[in-house]
Every structure is written in C-alpha cells, then in structure tokens.
Amino acid sequence: MKYKLETIPVWDALNENCECPFCILMEKAEARYIKYYLGNSAMNPETRVEVNKTGFCPQHFSGLLLARSPQHLGLIAHTHLQHWMDDLDKKYPSRRKSLLERLSRKGPTQSEAFSDHIDNRTKSCLICDRIERTLKRYTFTSVYLWKNDEEGFRSGLESSKGFCIPHAKELLLMGEEILNQQEFSEFATAIENLQKKNFERLEEEINWFTQKFKSENHDKPWGSAEDAHYRLIQKLTGKITAH
Ligand SMILES: [Zn+2]
Numbered sequence: 204m205k206y207k208l209e210t211i212p213v214w215d216a217l218n219e220n221c222e223c224p225f226c227i228l229m230e231k232a233e234a235r236y237i238k239y240y241l242g243n244s245a246m247n248p249e250t251r252v253e254v255n256k257t258g259f260c261p262q263h264f265s266g267l268l269l270a271r272s273p274q275h276l277g278l279i280a281h282t283h284l285q286h287w288m289d290d291l292d293k294k295y296p297s298r299r300k301s302l303l304e305r306l307s308r309k310g311p312t313q314s315e316a317f318s319d320h321i322d323n324r325t326k327s328c329l330i331c332d333r334i335e336r337t338l339k340r341y342t343f344t345s346v347y348l349w350k351n352d353e354e355g356f357r358s359g360l361e362s363s364k365g366f367c368i369p370h371a372k373e374l375l376l377m378g379e380e381i382l383n384q385q386e387f388s389e390f391a392t393a394i395e396n397l398q399k400k401n402f403e404r405l406e407e408e409i410n411w412f413t414q415k416f417k418s419e420n421h422d423k424p425w426g427s428a429e430d431a432h433y434r435l436i437q438k439l440t441g442k443i444t445a446h
C-alpha cells in the first residue's frame with residue numbers, strides 16, 4: 204500500500220522528547236478532525252452523507268460537544284438521527300417476515316441481526332477512521348526515516364523515550380509491511396531495545412514516586428519522578444485524552 208511521507212511532524216514530535224511521539228501526533232490529529240467536522244467545509248453534501256451514515260463514537264461525539272459549536276453539531280446530530288429513524292423502519296425486528304420464511308431461515312434471529320447492526324453502527328466513527336489512516340502515514344514515515352537513516356533518525360530515536368505500547372505495536376506492524384526480512388529483524392531489535400531501556404527508566408521513576416510518599420522521604424527531591432504515574436499510564440495505554 205502507498206502511504207504519504209510526512210517527515211516534519213514526525214521530527215517535531217520526536218523532538219518533544221515525551222513518552223510517545225505518536226501520542227502527540229494523534230492528539231493533534233484528533234483536535235484537527237474535531238474542528239473540521241464542526242467547520243463550514245464539513246457542511247458540503249458528500250461529508251454530510253458520510254456523517255449521517257457513519258457518525259462518531261461516544262468519545263468523539265463528546266469531543267464535538269466539548270468544542271462548543273452547537274449550531275453545527277445540532278445540524279449534524281439532526282440528520283444523523285434521521286438516518287437512524289430510517290434504520291428503525293427498515294431493520295427493526297418487528298418488520299417480521301412471513302412464518303414460512305422465518306421457519307426456514309438459518310443464522311441469527313431477527314433480534315440478533317438487529318443487535319449486530321446496532322453494534323456495528325455505534326462502533327463506527329469518522330474521526331477514529333481518519334485518525335487510524337493518519338497514524339499509518341506517521342508510522343510509515345518513521346519506518347522510512349529509520350530505513351534511510353535520514354538526518355540521523357536512528358540516533359534520534361535511540362535517544363528518545365520510545366513509544367507507548369499500542370503505538371509501538373503499530374510501528375512494528377508497519378515495519379513488517381514495508382521492510383525486507385533482514386531490515387525488519389534489525390528494526391524490531393532496535394525498537395525492542397529502545398522499549399526495554401525506557402521501561403527500566405520508568406520503573407525506576409515510578410518506584411521513587413511511590414517511595415516519596417513515605418515520611419522519611421518527604422524532604423528528598425522528586426527528581427524526574429513527580430509525574431511518573433501519569434507518564435507510566437500513558438506508556439502502558441497510549442495518550443490519556445483531554446475529554
Ligand atoms: Zn502513543
């Protein structure tokens with residue numbers, strides 16, 4: 204698959220020296236998409252059709268609510284509801300088929316089929332989809348920069364704090380997709396060493412963080428451990444989003 208290179212944002216995020224550059228990039232992408240879906244450009248007919256059909260997950264509907272643009276959000280939510288009302292007309296279990304048809308059918312019952320349909324629809328989200336595609340571009344760019352060692356990317360990566368666990372997985376998957384076997388083995392080793400080194404660093408920090416609450420340590424300096432619990436949770440789960 205072809206992906207677009209986006210070297211500048213990847214370098215900028217890496218230079219922030221945080222627990223995961225992809226978390227920074229995804230947070231920015233999320234903010235951008237929330238703004239987009241509440242802006243005038245999302246009012247064009249094609250986007251409205253997409254929004255009506257797919258909608259947003261609970262997290263991103265909350266993000267849209269928090270962005271406080273009630274007029275646009277009202278329009279989006281209104282036509283999205285109309286799409287759901289069509290669903291009721293077409294898919295509700297009371298739209299019963301003839302007795303013969305029902306007796307002869309195999310597979311899920313009407314209620315099960317309706318339940319699956321609702322589950323699929325409520326899980327779908329335009330912003331999640333776009334974030335996923337954006338992450339692919341950034342992981343592709345990172346693997347590309349590593350492969351060509353452009354502008355000292357390998358040493359930049361080595362001196363970074365590594366990645367959160369979910370994004371390290373995405374990076375490895377991209378590495379496997381676009382590198383040859385020899386390159387991938389080298390790449391995977393580099394990422395594993397980087398992750399290990401930074402897990403050890405965080406383990407020391409969280410250990411000191413917990414020790415600091417003991418009375419004998421009250422007056423001792425925090426060092427870098429004051430927000431270790433926050434950074435550790437980010438490392439384990441990915442960015443804790445603002446909403
Ligand atoms: Zn991350």
Ligand SMILES: [Zn+2]
Pocket residue numbers: 259260261262263328329330331332
């Ligand atoms: Zn979403």
